[in-house]
Amino acid sequence: MNAALIERLGAVIAGIVVGVVAFYALYKDWHATGVENQVFKLMLLLLGIGAILALLAGLNVVGFAPKG
Amino acid sequence: MTAASLPLDSHGNVDQLYIETRELRLQGFLLFLVSDCVLFASFIFAYLYLRNSGQGWPPPGIQRLDVAFAAWNSVVLFGSGATMHYALENFKHGNFMRYMWFLLATIVLGAGFLGGQAYEYTHLIYGEHVTWWGSGIFGASFFTLTGMHGMHVFIGVCYLTVLVLQSAAGVYTRGKFFGITAGTLYWHFVDVIWVVLFSIFYLL
Amino acid sequence: MAVAAVSAGGIADHIHPEPQGFVRRYVFSLDHKIIGIQYLITAFVFFMLAGLLAEAIRTQLLNPNGGFVAADTYNEIYSIHGSTMVWLVIIPMLTGGFGNLVFPLQIGARDVAFPWLNMLSFWIFPVSGLMLFSSFLMGAPTAGWMEYPPVSLQGAAGTSMWAAAIFLVGVSSTMTGLNFLVTILKMRAPGMTFTRMPLFVWGQFATAPLLMIATTALAAALAALFINRVFGVPFFDPTKGGSPVMWQHMFWFYSHPAVYIMILPAFGIISEVLPTFARKPIFGYKLIAFSSMAIALTGFMVWAHHMFTSGLAPFLQLPFMIITFVIGVPTGIKIFSWTATLWGGKIHYNTAMLFAIGFVGLFTIGGITGIFLAAIPYDLHVHGTYFIVAHLHYVLVGGSLMGVFAGMYYWFPKMSGRVLNETLGKLHFWLFFIGFNLTFLPMHWLGIEGMPREVATYDPQFAFLNQFASYASYLMTFAILIFFVNVIWSIRNGKRSGPNPWGARTLEWQIPSPPNYYNFKHVPTVYGLPYDFSQPLPYKGLDEELTDAPPVAAGAH
């Protein structure tokens, strides 16, 4: 088990956790009003997308990993 | 907004001055983030422009960036965004201790991200001989953008540390906590910028 | 819902105690009126220095072989002249100067949203100015105010200093823009809806986002140039894979909006002066306000029309040409509206009014030659020639600077409580107007006939027109000297103005000159446009007493 595999595993697991948390928080906040809450919603959405991207990178779907 | 979270002045009256001042600060802070965003956007434009200037990417002699560690490190930063969000939520609902723990967790994760970035820089500079000035447009755009972002994270970590100290000293009350809101906005902003940088440097 | 009682008043009723002591009142002042005056004084000092540089340029060009200064000194001189006039004179005067001084009064605010930030913006400005001029000591930049790499990468050490100085003044502009935007959005007096704002406020409102967004883009470009020069990070160095054309994109993405930063507030000034002295509402208020916003928005989409010769792909150039033509439409609307404002008026000829009418006359020429330059085939001929020099001076001197002078004559009573001398003022106007036209009108022809810009020596066939322009420019400088004499004399000896010497109707003229520390005894309620001369003034409650009894210190987090 090499370092890269651990990193990927970490990215996948943590990516799932963070993604779920981000989207759950977005769902909870969906009806919040006020300027700052609108901004929070946008940022939570992007955060969730970021978590998904990291997860996909961990799964080697996107991004580049050297062989071995 | 419930009655309990209204800002009160020392006589127990609703503090109209605070409400209006907070509005100004919120707008001002959001506009500051907008202009900061433009700063990043300009450098991202520069990076994409150079990347497409016809020499191929990555430029000859430079390895493509390895995504594995970066993915893990990104998740660390994204996680800190989630903890920061819950820190603010808990503060709003009056769970002061849980707020403090979430805030500390955010600081630890943010510092962890910086450590990870330092590790990656070391690897690139000493392992692959990629430097800021000596590796053509790759070194220029990569180190400038990630370095700028790292500087923002560092400032954010410092700011959050100040928040911890201020909160412990009781500066923020149920109705008056704009400092924490601003901190959360800033931290989310730094996270979201990293989503973009991560995508364009490691995934594209 | 039973809640606690609302404590009396928000920001509009909240008054800080007036600071005592010279330093707190006049040096590190938080008062927008003082800061505005500080901006104007500092910018006029830089204006004098840059004006001297301009005369050095014209003196050099008296002779086809130059001879007044060496070529590299000459290059330094015009580079600093351009940089100073753009960043240290016109922009600070119109935004930091007149903006700070006037628009909070016009919207009925007690101050800008962030007075402390305002003070910081101001104090960055003279520091960066000193940095810019100190670059002469280490070899000033030579590649003009645009500093195109790679030649700016070869420039002397002062080029890095230039980048740092402009970066700093950009930070100051960004903070000013942010401050103004929040102030206009959030701090208008009750009843001051967007469609009741004076047009000068509209001008600032259109300018503020440009200051905030475009200047940040410039900061990025300057930072990249700086690290390229100092650390050798090859953003723009073609020998290491960088792209010099990228600088042009980054620079003009700022600098085209910067042109509107320099003209939109001047539009605002003119739109105040014309109705006041014509005793007539401004014609087409809504269309003028709307066209300011349209110009600000489209200003972000035309930057590459400065780069038609830089080797862009043709399909990229086409939209830039057409959008640039389109900007002519809102600009034309403004010019037509100003002209129509005069129709049927009772025009009082004060110096401010002369400058305002002169502005319309001269700016129109600059606008029309701008259309010439937007047409790619013609731009391929006159790009980088004296035609450009003539065009930009018609816009920036005939436009922005005439606006500044109109504003000075118009608002000087608000600053000092005294009126500028009219005889000297009219002399100033006529000499300046004539001198300006004689200086810059021939340059159109010089450019068309083949004289490139930024040259220390030139072909003898252009000698006559150049000498003509140089002598005329001395006349212009003499006119500006008259202005300075007038200001200095009138501060002590001018006629006392009273609150409203012009019979103007915007809010700033309804309070004493100079205004009290907190502007309004009571923030008024607004119920109409300020330009309706047949109606009573649309303000209520100006003379009521303060509602906030004891001055308290702000203590909010």
Next chain:
Amino acid sequence: MQPVRLGRGFWTVTAILAILAVGAIVFWYEFPLEKYLPEAIVTARQVDTLFRFMAATGSALYIFVGGYLLYFSIAFRAKATDPPDAIGVQIHDNHKLEFWWTVIPALFVVLLSIVSVRIWYEIMLEPENGVVVEAIGHQFYFSFRYPQINGEVTDEMHLPRGVPVTLNLTSADVIHGFWVPAMRLKNDTVPGLVTTIRFTPRLDGRYRIICTQFCGVLHSEMDKQALVIEEKPAFDKWYKGWQQRNAHTSNALPAAGGQAVALQGGSAPAGQQMFAQKCSACHKIAPFDEKVVGPGLKGVLHDPAHPNLVNGQPATPENVAAILQNGYTGSMGTMPNATANGLSAQDIANLVAFLDSLK
């Protein structure tokens, strides 16, 4: 609101302005531009047509705006007999008028776009066959390359009349602007980029070539060279002269994007000899960091620590040859090009073979 009545004075002034505007239009269309600045190429005439169109409409517009401005400011001045609180006609707007002065300029913009685009296409769609010439900006002169002339032509640029020209522009150091006012055409020469302009000369004469982009301390001296357009025989004579003059110069590589020097058949021993003669003053056969004037060249093609050459290009024999051919200016200093160093194509091939042999 009082009804708006335009009096006789207004219509008189309008009539005068209309006459003046017509006069201005006639003036611009009759103005002998080509007398002051010859129209040396075919499209120069079209550019002048565009200028006439814009100058005529612009002047007409200005005559109306300026004329009304002047007329209103005189006619509506407050008179001494007016009471001090007299006010003007209280008109706020006139939707019809505003509609028209938005729509008419917008239509004019459409017209101007069509005219400009048409002329622009004529400039761009000049034929691609014909003479191919390259102009290279230097601090502080332009040099020119012709297909059958070895090396660079450094004094003037000659072109035959009536033959379409493809002019490729590039730069050896900084950005210059290549402008021939008589051609009504310019383009920047950008280092690392080849831009192309096409045109067909139509009028014999000597025309000034001027640099329009600030390029350094002697920028203002960079207006002394000439473009000569002449009959085909005269051109051929000039061409032959330069062919003979440059016969012994190395066969030139175009500065950018042309065919590469044939590197096959380079001899490493001959290259070693050449290196000792021509290169060793500035370069050691030592690791990269041991500089004399330029960097050490040991293993320049095989050094894993330096996968790129000093100009950022990957270390391949072709790119080394390109530096030898074109010289180098950048953060490492300056190296003269093959012409200045007196290197032929064979010399370059030999040198590359020698450098390749150093591991």
